[in-house]
Amino acid sequence: MAREKTKREDILAAAAKIFGSRGFYLANMADIAEEAGIGKGTVYEYFDSKSSLFIETLKYKADLYRKTMEERINGQEGFRNKLDIFIKTHWEIVRENIKSASIMMINPSDINLTDESIRGVIDFLLDERSRIAELLSNIVEIGRIEGVIGDIDVEFASDMLLDMILRYGMRGVLKGLSDEQMQREKEKLIDLFVNGAGMPGKREWRRELR
Amino acid sequence: MAREKTKREDILAAAAKIFGSRGFYLANMADIAEEAGIGKGTVYEYFDSKSSLFIETLKYKADLYRKTMEERINGQEGFRNKLDIFIKTHWEIVRENIKSASIMMINPSDINLTDESIRGVIDFLLDERSRIAELLSNIVEIGRIEGVIGDIDVEFASDMLLDMILRYGMRGVLKGLSDEQMQREKEKLIDLFVNGAGMPGKREWRRELR
Amino acid sequence: MAREKTKREDILAAAAKIFGSRGFYLANMADIAEEAGIGKGTVYEYFDSKSSLFIETLKYKADLYRKTMEERINGQEGFRNKLDIFIKTHWEIVRENIKSASIMMINPSDINLTDESIRGVIDFLLDERSRIAELLSNIVEIGRIEGVIGDIDVEFASDMLLDMILRYGMRGVLKGLSDEQMQREKEKLIDLFVNGAGMPGKREWRRELR
Amino acid sequence: MAREKTKREDILAAAAKIFGSRGFYLANMADIAEEAGIGKGTVYEYFDSKSSLFIETLKYKADLYRKTMEERINGQEGFRNKLDIFIKTHWEIVRENIKSASIMMINPSDINLTDESIRGVIDFLLDERSRIAELLSNIVEIGRIEGVIGDIDVEFASDMLLDMILRYGMRGVLKGLSDEQMQREKEKLIDLFVNGAGMPGKREWRRELR
DNA sequence: TATGAATGAGAGTTCATTCAT
DNA sequence: CATGAATGAACTCTCATTCAT
Incomplete structure (x- = not known):
C-alpha cells in the first residue's frame, strides 16, 4: 500500500495551523509534527524541507x-x-x-x-x-x-x-x-x-x- | 542629552536598509551594525533588542x-x-x-x-x-x-x-x-x-x- | 537452513560496493538495501547492525x-x-x-x-x-x-x-x-x-x- | 586587540586531541569546545565549519x-x-x-x-x-x-x-x-x-x- | 520472511545578546 | 560610550533501527 493520503493531509493541516498562526519563521518543525500527532522525522518522509x-x-x-x-x-x-x-x-x-x-x-x-x-x-x-x-x-x-x-x-x-x-x-x-x-x-x-x-x-x- | 542624535539615526537608516531588503528574520544585527559602521554592541546602547x-x-x-x-x-x-x-x-x-x-x-x-x-x-x-x-x-x-x-x-x-x-x-x-x-x-x-x-x-x- | 545464501551475499556485495566507495560513515543503510534490491528492514534479518x-x-x-x-x-x-x-x-x-x-x-x-x-x-x-x-x-x-x-x-x-x-x-x-x-x-x-x-x-x- | 592567537591554538589543540582519538565522524563540535574549555559557538568564531x-x-x-x-x-x-x-x-x-x-x-x-x-x-x-x-x-x-x-x-x-x-x-x-x-x-x-x-x-x- | 513507514536522538550551525575591557 | 569576543539556546535535518503488517 502506498503512503496514505491521509497522513500527508494531516501534516498539511497541522502545518497550515502552525504556519498560519505563527508565520514561517516562528513556526518550527517539532511543533508541526506534534500538532499532527507524529514524530519529527516523519514529516520529512512526506516533505523535503x-x-x-x-x-x-x-x-x-x-x-x-x-x-x-x-x-x-x-x-x-x-x-x-x-x-x-x-x-x-x-x-x-x-x-x-x-x-x-x-x-x-x-x-x-x-x-x-x-x-x-x-x-x-x-x-x-x-x-x-x-x-x-x-x-x-x-x-x-x-x-x-x-x-x-x-x-x-x-x-x-x-x-x-x-x-x-x-x-x-x-x-x-x-x-x-x-x-x-x-x-x-x-x-x-x-x-x-x-x-x-x-x-x-x-x-x-x-x-x-x- | 549626551547621546548624539546622529548615531541613533545612522543605526535607524542602516536598519531600514537591511530590514527593508531582507525582512525581519533574515536580517541580522551584525549586518545592521556593519552597515551603520559601528560595533555590534553599540546598537544595544541605543536600542533594547x-x-x-x-x-x-x-x-x-x-x-x-x-x-x-x-x-x-x-x-x-x-x-x-x-x-x-x-x-x-x-x-x-x-x-x-x-x-x-x-x-x-x-x-x-x-x-x-x-x-x-x-x-x-x-x-x-x-x-x-x-x-x-x-x-x-x-x-x-x-x-x-x-x-x-x-x-x-x-x-x-x-x-x-x-x-x-x-x-x-x-x-x-x-x-x-x-x-x-x-x-x-x-x-x-x-x-x-x-x-x-x-x-x-x-x-x-x-x-x-x- | 532456510535463509538463502544468495540473499546474504547479495547484501554483502552491495555493502562492499557502497562502503567501498563512500566509506563507513557516508554510506547509509537505505542505499545498501536499494543496491541489493531489497527492503531496508530485510538487511536487519541478516545482519544485526x-x-x-x-x-x-x-x-x-x-x-x-x-x-x-x-x-x-x-x-x-x-x-x-x-x-x-x-x-x-x-x-x-x-x-x-x-x-x-x-x-x-x-x-x-x-x-x-x-x-x-x-x-x-x-x-x-x-x-x-x-x-x-x-x-x-x-x-x-x-x-x-x-x-x-x-x-x-x-x-x-x-x-x-x-x-x-x-x-x-x-x-x-x-x-x-x-x-x-x-x-x-x-x-x-x-x-x-x-x-x-x-x-x-x-x-x-x-x-x-x- | 586582534583575536588572540592562543585561543585559536587552544581550539586546534583540542581538535587535534578529539579528532585524533575519535576520527572525523565520531568527533563532535560540542566535545571539542568542551575540551578547549569554551562555548560551542566560540569555535565558529575561529573556524567556519x-x-x-x-x-x-x-x-x-x-x-x-x-x-x-x-x-x-x-x-x-x-x-x-x-x-x-x-x-x-x-x-x-x-x-x-x-x-x-x-x-x-x-x-x-x-x-x-x-x-x-x-x-x-x-x-x-x-x-x-x-x-x-x-x-x-x-x-x-x-x-x-x-x-x-x-x-x-x-x-x-x-x-x-x-x-x-x-x-x-x-x-x-x-x-x-x-x-x-x-x-x-x-x-x-x-x-x-x-x-x-x-x-x-x-x-x-x-x-x-x- | 519481507517490508518500509515511523521514529527520535543527536548532529552542525546560527545569531541575539551580554559584558569585560 | 564603544566594542566585539564569547555564549548557548534553539533551529533544521539525517539516518540507524524498530515493528506492525
Whole structure:
C-alpha cells in the first residue's frame, strides 16, 4: 500500500495551523509534527524541507480556495450574482480559516525575503494571486458585456477590486464583524466599485480621463 | 542629552536598509551594525533588542512618511488636488525607497506572529495605518463638503482607497512602470474611486444600497 | 537452513560496493538495501547492525582476498615465484576492485575510533593484516631456506614488505599506471626488498647491525 | 586587540586531541569546545565549519611535523645521519602525540570519502605526503651523491621508504615498544632499505633489473 | 520472511545578546 | 560610550533501527 493520503493531509493541516498562526519563521518543525500527532522525522518522509512544506501548504490552501471559488462562481449567472458570491465566498473561507487562512491572504509583495530557499514561495504567491485576479477579471468582463461595467481598464480595475475584497476580509477579522454586518459591508464594497464614491450627477471631469 | 542624535539615526537608516531588503528574520544585527559602521554592541546602547529596533525603524520610516504626506497635502487646496498629491507622493516615496519602503507598505494584518516580543509591531502598524487612513479620510471629507463625493461611508471608502493606493504602488514596483505610466495609472485610480467601474447611466440598483 | 545464501551475499556485495566507495560513515543503510534490491528492514534479518554488516563485509572481502592469495601462491614453487605471484595477485585484486577494495586495503591503525560498536572492526582488521602478513612471512621463510634471503628478522621484514606491496597497489591506483608499468614497478619493488637501495660493494656498515 | 592567537591554538589543540582519538565522524563540535574549555559557538568564531576545523588541524599538525623534521634534518650532515634523524624524529613525534598524531599519519588514499565538503582534506593530505616524501627523496639523493645509494629510482624508493617509516611508527605504538627497542628496529629498517633482505653474495638476478 | 513507514536522538550551525575591557 | 569576543539556546535535518503488517 502506498503512503496514505491521509497522513500527508494531516501534516498539511497541522502545518497550515502552525504556519498560519505563527508565520514561517516562528513556526518550527517539532511543533508541526506534534500538532499532527507524529514524530519529527516523519514529516520529512512526506516533505523535503520546511520551505517545501510551507509551499505545499500554501498550494494546498490556495487550491482549496480557488476550486471553491470557481465552483461557487460557476453556479451563478450574471455579473452581479457572480461578484456577490465571490465576495461572500471569500468571507466564508476567511471566517472559517482565520487561523490558517492568513497564510493565503498574504500579499505576495509584502514578503521580502532574499533567502534562496524561500524565493519559490514568493513566485508561487504572485502566480496564485494572478490566477485569482483572473477569475475576478472574467467576472468584470461579463459585466462589460452585460453593459453594467463601463469602458475601463479591466485588468487594472480587477486588480484593485481583488485588493479591496482582501481588505474587506481583513476588516471582518480585525473588527470582529458579524455576518450581517459583513453583508452590509459587501454591498458598500460593490457600490463603491461600481458607482464610485463620487456624487451622482457631478461627473464632469470623468470624461477627460478616458 | 549626551547621546548624539546622529548615531541613533545612522543605526535607524542602516536598519531600514537591511530590514527593508531582507525582512525581519533574515536580517541580522551584525549586518545592521556593519552597515551603520559601528560595533555590534553599540546598537544595544541605543536600542533594547532586535524587535525594538525593528519597531523604532518602522516608526522612523512611518513618521517620515506621514510628515512628508501631511506637508504635501497641506500645500494643496481642494479634494482633487489633495488626493492627487497623496497618490503622487506615495509613489515618490515608494520609488525612492523600494528597498526600505516595503517595510512601511506592510499590510499589518499580513504579519501574523504570536511571539510576545513582536506583538507590538503589529499594533504599531495597525495604528500607523489608521493614522494614514485618517489623512485620507480627511481628504475624502473635504470632497464631501465640496460636493464632489457623495453620501457614502467615509471611513469605509477611505480604508478601501488607502488599500488601492498601496496596491497602486506595488504595481509600480512589480511591473517596473515609468513615472509617465504611473501618472496614467493614477488617473485611472482616481477615476475608479470617484466614478466607479460602472457604465455611466446604468445606476438603477445603486440607490437601494444607501 | 532456510535463509538463502544468495540473499546474504547479495547484501554483502552491495555493502562492499557502497562502503567501498563512500566509506563507513557516508554510506547509509537505505542505499545498501536499494543496491541489493531489497527492503531496508530485510538487511536487519541478516545482519544485526550497520557496524556488524561492515565487519561482515570486511570479512567477506578479506576471505576472498586471502583465499585467492593462498590458492595462487600454492600454485607456485620457490621464493621468487611465490613473491612474484603475491604482488601480481594483489594488483589484480586492487585493479578489479578499485571501488570496494579500498576497504580491504585500509591500514587498520588508520581507523581510530573509540566507538564501542566499531571497535571490533579494528581488531578484525589488525587480525586480518596479521594473517596476510603471515602468508608473506612464510614466503620469506622459504627464501631463507633457499638461501636467497639472508639472516634477517623475518617478522619485521615481512611486515615492511606487506606495507610496501600495499603502497605499490595505491601507487598504481593513484597514478593510473598500466599493467606494463606495474610489471616494472613490481620488479623494482622486489629488487628494493631483496637487494636494498644501497650501492653494491659498499656494504661495510651492514655487518654491525646483525 | 586582534583575536588572540592562543585561543585559536587552544581550539586546534583540542581538535587535534578529539579528532585524533575519535576520527572525523565520531568527533563532535560540542566535545571539542568542551575540551578547549569554551562555548560551542566560540569555535565558529575561529573556524567556519567542522570540515574546515579538521583541515586546519591537519595543517597545523602537518606544519609542525614538517618544520620539526626539516630543522632536525638540516642539523645533520650526510645520508646516514640525516636518515637516522628522520626516523628518530618521526618516532619522537608519534610517541609524543599518540593521541593526535594518528591524524597526521593517515594514509591519504585510505580515506575514501565522496562528500564534497571533505574532498579538500584528501587533496591536502596527498599534497602533504608528497612534501614529506620529497624531504626523504632529498636525503636519498644525498646518499646517491655520496655513493652509498646505488643507481635506483629515487622517487619510487623514497615513497616506499616513507611508507616503511610510517609503518615503523605504527609498530611502535601498536606493540608498545620502548625507545631502546625502537632504536634497534630503526637499525633494522635502515639495513633493510640499504642492504635489502637478500643473502649477501647471492645477487645474481639483481643486475637484470637495472 | 519481507517490508518500509515511523521514529527520535543527536548532529552542525546560527545569531541575539551580554559584558569585560 | 564603544566594542566585539564569547555564549548557548534553539533551529533544521539525517539516518540507524524498530515493528506492525
